[in-house]
Amino acid sequence: MKIQFLGAAGTVTGSKTLIESNGIRILIDCGLFQGGHELRQQNWEPLPVLPSTIDFVLLTHGHLDHCGWLPILVNQGFEGKIYCTSPSKAITQLILRDSAKIQEEEAEKANKEKYSKHNPAKPLYTVEEAEKVLPYFRVIQKDQEFNLDAEITARYFYAGHILGACSIELNLEGKKLVFSGDIGRDNDDLLFPAVKPKQADYVFLESTYGNKLHPENDPKEELAEYINEAYEKGGNIVIPSFAVERAQAVMYLIWQLKKAGKIPDMPYIIDTPMGIEMLQLFVENRQWHKLRIDQCEEMCKMFSMITEYEDTIAAIYDDQPKVVIAASGMLTGGRVLSYLERYIVRPETTVVIVGYQAEGTRGRKLLDGEKEIKIYGKYYPVEAKIVEIEGLSAHGDQKDLLEWLSELEQKPETIFLVHGETEALTTLQNEIEGKYQFRCEIPYQGQVVEIN
Template sequence: MKIQFLGAAGTVTGSKTLIESKGIRILVDCGMFQGSREVRQLNWEPLPILPSTIDFVLLTHGHLDHCGWLPLLIRQGFEGKIFCTSPTKAITRLILMDSAKIQEEEAEKANKEHYSKHDPAEPLYTVEEAEEVLPFFRVIKPDTFFDVDAEISARYFSAGHILGACSIELFIEGKRLVFSGDIGRDNDDLMYAPVKPQEADYVFLESTYGNKLHPDNDPKDELKQAINEAYEKGGNVVIPSFAVERAQAIMYLIWQLKKAGEIPEMPYIIDTPMGVKVIDIFEDNREWHKLRSDQCQEMCAVFSMITDYEDTIAAIYDDQPKVIIAASGMVTGGRVLSYLERYIIRPETTVIIVGYQAEGTRGRKLLDGEKEIKMYGKYYPVEAKIVEIEGLSAHGDQDDLLNWLSELEEKPQTVFLVHGETEALVTLKEKIETRYAMNCEIPYQGQIVEIN
């Protein structure tokens, strides 16, 4: 059996792990690379194997860095099955359609305003190509073994993180391979705690926050303080947010603060069409989260929900203080850029960063204190106040990752650390080796490991 690391090896995005056994090829996740131009360029590179030779894809969840390369996989010849949970299918559809639409719009804008180096600028894939992914899905119930192939079986079990997110237990050649996917937090406001694996011969563990502990500060108090300070200055609050789960978690906290009378009466806006649609998925999948239907309805009543871009323009040019939640979470695209074009240059503005920011993204540059950021070919001075609330991340921190390994009955032969940047990977490796005396390795991009 061979394992090849085709993505998220030494970086946080582009998750793709290939398993080859007795002529069968299985791809765990098929994500898009995000971040610096150099990293994003990998999306345009062909895989080292032909997609037509891949038999199955097992999706852990529906975030873009885990599913966003599927349209290209199919365009390049994949004809197999894509296994996932029901919420993951619904979310992946939204994510891919939104991603394709943004790419088409940005390519059109780049060609119109001539700021791209490519002539003409083209989207990575189109809305039509995103739609072509849907017939390949096969929905799997969690905690139930199913046959991937005649001699290969698998089981999905909850990873927390977002709706439908699961870790995967794969039985192949007498070995038990466990892929963590992205692991959520043990004390998340909306999502249940991740289920811990009991047995594994080999573990493939995400390491996003392998070198960090989420602060003990109450994120609700930090959010309250940031909103009230901006309101007193007459400024707007812009919260770049992932449309799936993080947007809803922020909505939940704002609803709690509003209900307690701890933040002012002013417009609270959700401007992410995908985030609005995700609320329906929350309603349809109540067994995956803690929010009751009546709570969801009461929470939504606090917000103005924008889907039409004309309403976005109206909100942008309405200068009264307001709070805007808009995608994308790493400020790599989406409607949040339209708000930042107008508001980033104003010192009374507050931008609240609430999720992980990969290297090279605008979100990371804002956190690193860059004095200007580039949007749509133009540079804008950063005069706004930049606030980070780490406690709102959907990813488990170092303690959560270590705890996830705590119920393994026997030591796995190897724990492979993926989906992390260098410092996070190295730090988590040391922690795992010290606490559990497990053999731990950090694979590199393209590496092939043979398992006997």
């Protein structure tokens, strides 16, 4: 058996792990690289194996860094099956269409305003190409073993993080491989705690927050403080948010604060068409989360929901104080950039960062104190107040990741740490080796491991 790390090795995004066994090729996740130019360039590079030779893709969940390369895989010849849970299928469809639409719009804008060095600028893939992925999906029930091949079985089990997200157990050649995907938090407001694996010969563990513990302070109180402070200054609160799960989690907290009378009467806007569609998925997938239908309906009533871009423009030029939740979460694209073009230069504005910011993204640059930010080829001085609420991440922290390994009945042969930046990977490696005496490895991009 050969395992090749084609993404999320030494970095957080671009998840792709290839398993080759007895002539069968299985790709766990097929994500986009996000972040700096060098990372994003890897999205244009071909895989070291022909997509037509890959038999199966198993998706852990529907975030862009886990599913966003699927249109390219299909475009380059993949004709196999893509397995995932029902919510993951729905979310992946939304994510791929949205990603393609944003890329088409940005390429068109770059060509019109001539700020790209590429002539003409092209999208990585089009909406039409994203649509071609859909017939390849096969929906799998969690906790039910299924056959990939006469000698290969797989099983999905609940991971928290976002709707439909699961870890994957793969049985082949007498070995049990467990891929964590992204692990949610044990105390998430909307989702249940992740199910822990009991047995594994090899574990592929995400390490996004491998060097961090989420703060003990209440993120709801922090949010109230920032909203009230900006309101008193007559400023706007802009919350860049991932459309899937994070936007709904922030809505939930704001709704609770408003019900308790802790934040003022003013417009509360959710401006992410995909985030709005996600609310319907919460209604349709009750068994995957904690929110009751009546709560969901009441929460939605307090928000103005923007889907049309004309309404986005109207909201941007309405200068009265308001709270806007808009995608994308790492400020790599999407409507949040249109708000920031107008508001980032104003000292009364507060930008509230509520999720992980990969190296090289605008979000990370803002957190690192960058004095100006480039949006659509223009530079804007950063005058707004930039704050971060760490307690809202959908990723488990170091404690959650260590706890996720706690029910393994026997010592795995190796734990491979993926989906993390260098410090997170090495810190988590030391913690796991110290606590459990498990053998840990940090694979590098492109590395091939042979398992006998």
